[in-house]
Amino acid sequence: MTKNITKEEVEYTAELARLEFSDEELNKLAGNLDDILGYFKDLGEADTSRDIRINHYDFIGEKKNHFREDTLETIGDEVEEAIKNNFPFRQGDLLAVKSVLKKK
Amino acid sequence: MIKELHKKIKSGEKTSEEICQEYLKIIDNKNAELNAFIEVYNQEDVLAQARKVDEKVKKGEKIKLLEGIPCALKDIINLQGKKTTAGSKMMQDYIAPEDAEVVRRLKKEGVIFLGKTNMDEFAMGASGENSAFGSTKNPHDTTRVPGGSSSGSVVAVASGMVPFALGTDTGGSIRQPSGFCGVVGMKPTYGRVSRRNVFPMATSYDQVGPIAEKVEDVAIILRAIAGEDKQDNTTVVGSNLNNKLEELTGDLKGIKIGYVKEFFEKEGLDEDVRDLVKERIDWAEKQGAEIKEIELPNFKYSLATYYLMITSEVSSNMARIDGMRFGFNEAGKENSESKNLLDVYKKSRSIGLGEEVKRRIILGTYALSAGYYDAYYKKAQAVRELIKDDLRKAFEKVDFIIAPTSPTPAFKLGDKTEDPLAMYLADIYTVTANVAMVPAIAVPAGKVKRERKELPVGMQLLGKWWDDWKLLGWAKRFEIK
Numbered sequence: 001m002t003k004n005i006t007k008e009e010v011e012y013t014a015e016l017a018r019l020e021f022s023d024e025e026l027n028k029l030a031g032n033l034d035d036i037l038g039y040f041k042d043l044g045e046a047d048t049s050r051d052i053r054i055n056h057y058d059f060i061g062e063k064k065n066h067f068r069e070d071t072l073e074t075i076g077d078e079v080e081e082a083i084k085n086n087f088p089f090r091q092g093d094l095l096a097v098k099s100v101l102k103k104k
Numbered sequence: 105m106i107k108e109l110h111k112k113i114k115s116g117e118k119t120s121e122e123i124c125q126e127y128l129k130i131i132d133n134k135n136a137e138l139n140a141f142i143e144v145y146n147q148e149d150v151l152a153q154a155r156k157v158d159e160k161v162k163k164g165e166k167i168k169l170l171e172g173i174p175c176a177l178k179d180i181i182n183l184q185g186k187k188t189t190a191g192s193k194m195m196q197d198y199i200a201p202e203d204a205e206v207v208r209r210l211k212k213e214g215v216i217f218l219g220k221t222n223m224d225e226f227a228m229g230a231s232g233e234n235s236a237f238g239s240t241k242n243p244h245d246t247t248r249v250p251g252g253s254s255s256g257s258v259v260a261v262a263s264g265m266v267p268f269a270l271g272t273d274t275g276g277s278i279r280q281p282s283g284f285c286g287v288v289g290m291k292p293t294y295g296r297v298s299r300r301n302v303f304p305m306a307t308s309y310d311q312v313g314p315i316a317e318k319v320e321d322v323a324i325i326l327r328a329i330a331g332e333d334k335q336d337n338t339t340v341v342g343s344n345l346n347n348k349l350e351e352l353t354g355d356l357k358g359i360k361i362g363y364v365k366e367f368f369e370k371e372g373l374d375e376d377v378r379d380l381v382k383e384r385i386d387w388a389e390k391q392g393a394e395i396k397e398i399e400l401p402n403f404k405y406s407l408a409t410y411y412l413m414i415t416s417e418v419s420s421n422m423a424r425i426d427g428m429r430f431g432f433n434e435a436g437k438e439n440s441e442s443k444n445l446l447d448v449y450k451k452s453r454s455i456g457l458g459e460e461v462k463r464r465i466i467l468g469t470y471a472l473s474a475g476y477y478d479a480y481y482k483k484a485q486a487v488r489e490l491i492k493d494d495l496r497k498a499f500e501k502v503d504f505i506i507a508p509t510s511p512t513p514a515f516k517l518g519d520k521t522e523d524p525l526a527m528y529l530a531d532i533y534t535v536t537a538n539v540a541m542v543p544a545i546a547v548p549a550g551k552v553k554r555e556r557k558e559l560p561v562g563m564q565l566l567g568k569w570w571d572d573w574k575l576l577g578w579a580k581r582f583e584i585k
Contacts, residue, residue: 032463085199
């Protein structure tokens with residue numbers, strides 16, 4: 001039986017998702033995903049041939065979606081400080097990260 | 105329960121301080137075994153808040169219904185200045201900069217927070233076992249799971265540690281554990297309650313909802329947290345609830361209840377669960393309700409639609425969990441192996457996140473990737489509309505639908521941890537309400553005996569969009585005396 005997903009595809013997807021796995025983990029994951037994607041395949045049988053308008057909010061009827069004015073709102077110094085305090089590497093008001101470019 | 109506590113505080117029969125103390129004592133006695141709380145707040149801080157309410161009472165000032173009443177929050181809901189771990193190692197040091205809108209509203213009503221409850225990591229799980237802080241146990245049988253992902257909130261209520269708690273429900277995360285533990289839990293209509301400052305799992309599915317022992321308490325809490333929030337534009341104008349509790353009469357005479365044959369013929373449905381829920385339907389008929397058989401032809405696609413869409417949304421929402429602005433950062437570790445920014449992303453996420461979260465990220469990334477998007481995500485979106493259409497047609501004929509909450513009573517710890525697909529199938533009856541965005545409430549249906557232990561079984565009432573309050577009224581009638 002052909003597989004729904006190969007180990008190589010999982011490895012490539014992990015790269016896209018910014019995740020790393022050991023070889024053992026990859027094998028296990030490929031097995032899990034193969035089962036789950038097999039189950040998802042049932043969806044292919046659903047008849048979506050008619051013109052279906054995708055509108056998650058069609059049920060709100062008379063009610064209205066909420067929109068706010070496009071105006072600048074500030075969060076205040078206290079909240080701003082609390083956000084910065086969550087930085088793993090804070091330098092003053094800046095967030096420090098590893099370099100993107102490779103050193104020679 | 106809330107009304108009684110309020111009466112006591114108001115009349116001076118008991119102070120809020122005494123009430124909070126009593127609950128803290130129960131937490132102290134039971135939490136080591138049940139592991140419902142990730143964090144319990146400092147007793148002195150809690151009691152100081154309670155004393156303020158008591159002083160008001162002493163001075164003869166009027167107090168609100170929820171003033172001085174303690175509660176717990178699922179640890180994915182922000183409480184300013186306190187940790188929000190989301191049940192993850194990744195977030196174990198994260199301090200919430202702002203209150204969630206639901207918390208802001210409860211604070212305005214004078215509610216006192218006792219702590220944060222355990223949960224499946226980032227709300228991904230159906231057993232409470234996917235937490236970086238250990239599994240929560242079912243109080244009816246500690247060798248069994250409490251259900252998930254709002255495992256700690258439900259167990260806290262079921263074991264009497266708090267009178268009520270908040271959870272979140274993306275595919276059954278309030279209702280399924282409520283069923284397993286014998287309490288009442290509600291997922292409101294999508295758009296009813298603000299999700300601001302609640303960590304998102306699947307944006308087009310998540311709703312915050314209340315958990316309590318009684319339907320009336322769930323109604324009191326829903327009324328307090330519902331309504332539009334200008335900072336969350338998924339909330340809908342006019343979604344506030346200003347109804348009176350006296351309206352919750354829920355007379356069943358002449359009410360049409362939908363019976364979906366397929367629900368009760370499904371493979372894997374425990375016979376005792378089936379019989380118990382059917383008994384409740386027969387009971388409703390005796391109360392004057394009309395039972396109508398209805399069809400949901402696309403119900404069979406609900407679970408696949410759900411898991412496809414939510415994993416896709418998860419992969420996108422979880423992209424922000426990269427250790428840069430908050431959370432675990434591998435570069436800060438002793439002997440860090442990160443040499444550049446890309447390394448930091450990968451290693452922080454790989455070490456900080458648990459197995460199920462990573463599995464869902466990979467699934468979602470795959471479903472959204474080039475070449476698969478049309479076959480998976482787009483197809484699932486279209487099927488979601490078909491399922492909504494099914495329900496729209498059903499609600500032209502009936503007032504609400506009854507379903508089991510889960511195919512079985514609570515299963516054993518470890519039973520499904522190695523088989524993710526089997527774990528996903530535990531959500532079979534709950535996901536439909538989230539796919540269709542309708543309100544649904546879980547109430548106890550009765551108990552079954554397993555290995556000489558009595559285990560609760562839950563049932564669900566699914567209502568029409570925005571019928572949340574009516575649904576609460578009907579659910580109240582189903583409470584077992």
